[in-house]
Amino acid sequence: MPPPDPITAALLVIGDEILSGRTKDKNIGIVAEFLADLGIELREVRVVPDEIAEIVAALNALRGRYTYVFSTGGLGPTHDDVTAEAVAKAFGVPLLEDPRAIALMLQRIKSEDLNAARRRMARIPQGAELVENAISKAPGFRIGNVIVMAGVPAIMQAMLVAAAPKLNTGRKTISKTIEVGDMPEGAFAGELSAEAARHPRISIGSYPSYKDGRFANQIVVRGKDAADVEAAAAAIESMLAALRAEGKDKYTIT
Amino acid sequence: MPPPDPITAALLVIGDEILSGRTKDKNIGIVAEFLADLGIELREVRVVPDEIAEIVAALNALRGRYTYVFSTGGLGPTHDDVTAEAVAKAFGVPLLEDPRAIALMLQRIKSEDLNAARRRMARIPQGAELVENAISKAPGFRIGNVIVMAGVPAIMQAMLVAAAPKLNTGRKTISKTIEVGDMPEGAFAGELSAEAARHPRISIGSYPSYKDGRFANQIVVRGKDAADVEAAAAAIESMLAALRAEGKDKYTIT
Known part of the structure; x- marks a missing residue:
């Protein structure tokens, strides 16, 4: 159906x-x-x-x-x-x-x-x-x-x-926010795009903010199915942890 | 021209x-x-x-x-x-x-x-x-x-x-805000509409706000010509003063 x-x-x-x-x-x-x-x-x-x-x-x-x-x-x-x-x-x-x-x-x-x-x-x-x-x-x-x-x-x-x-109402969208901290968007964007492709029923957004001279990023995972959302969020958390372990979570600002 | x-x-x-x-x-x-x-x-x-x-x-x-x-x-x-x-x-x-x-x-x-x-x-x-x-x-x-x-x-x-x-820029809009206080919009709306008709080059807006159980109103007069804006604002101030003098600035909430 x-x-x-x-x-x-x-x-x-x-x-x-x-x-x-x-x-x-x-x-x-x-x-x-x-x-x-x-x-x-x-x-x-x-x-x-x-x-x-x-x-x-x-x-x-x-x-x-x-x-x-x-x-x-x-x-x-x-x-x-x-x-x-x-x-x-x-x-x-x-x-x-x-x-x-x-x-x-x-x-x-x-x-x-x-x-x-x-x-x-x-x-x-x-x-x-x-x-x-x-x-x-x-x-x-x-x-x-x-x-x-x-x-x-x-x-x-x-x-x-x-x-x-x-009002007619639909299935509520479930969302989960991952706090990325100061790892720049450019450091995880490629890997995040791959995760988005692996989770087609899930919408994944990356949202930088800027305050007092510093950037901070959040990734928001949204979908209709709680298990789907949890699975995608877990995959993203693992991806971020791997980047940190490899030391790819920083870049040098010249 | x-x-x-x-x-x-x-x-x-x-x-x-x-x-x-x-x-x-x-x-x-x-x-x-x-x-x-x-x-x-x-x-x-x-x-x-x-x-x-x-x-x-x-x-x-x-x-x-x-x-x-x-x-x-x-x-x-x-x-x-x-x-x-x-x-x-x-x-x-x-x-x-x-x-x-x-x-x-x-x-x-x-x-x-x-x-x-x-x-x-x-x-x-x-x-x-x-x-x-x-x-x-x-x-x-x-x-x-x-x-x-x-x-x-x-x-x-x-x-x-x-x-x-x-960017190409135009003539800046000048605006003047009149604090009406708690006189309800419905008490001055008819007279304000007449003022709007008398000042066709001026845009007149009435903006209620609501906080802690009370309404407050502002009237905003906008136009390209400072003298026009001042004239319309003065006419509105006089109109509000007249309503207050006639005791028409309140209504009884039942």
């Missing part, structure tokens, strides 16, 4: 503030970890400005290609919040004030405070399901395979948690 | 480790700020895995659309470093060991340490200019309008600095 198709996802980050450098995105890392834990493979991320045409084009490119598309940002009450309008346009459905969303918002604010700007946050593409959050009460939504979430990380996380029970 | 065309850019972040959540990207924020300081508008970011077909497709989609494309990641000596190969393929040119790159690398390591894996890092698409970095010596490169950089943030920054003198 062939393995089941992987469950895949893309993330669309919507916001001028990320592209201008004003806000440093935190949502990519949060969504990546959350989906990995569910066995959903995040395959692509895009960041686009608060412009309807850009959001529609990105959504339509992504939603046909991946099992799910998650978006963050652009759901607030101000004029630069255009995500709901863009999603409705991408799906070709009307954007209507949703009584369910109004009811949720009235759990937090009084009806006399529900002005026109706040009512914008209750506009939901026709046919969407709401995705609630306990923090601000103004909901995100899911339409088709697209899950539309707020940009504020705490609210986004609450919406991820709320949307999760209705 | 019409204003000159803006100088635009896209960033392509290459790396399984960002998509898996293992590494939290820092390069998007660094590149965004760096380009904003040069007057180059970052218009789109994509994150793709270490797969040649994905990198080629993204590069070809982006390089026709923006003045520049910057990429980060995938330039190392290991088997999962496939960026140079993908860029050569996207441009339809051979990927050749470059004597200039070898010479740079030999500034740091001895020739007996220049093994096959390290020589991979000297493979440069034919016709590209090198982009040097003082840290690891292994260069990035520029081919056409695409600037290809390492993924380690310190090395990536060194390459950005090295590539910058040859």
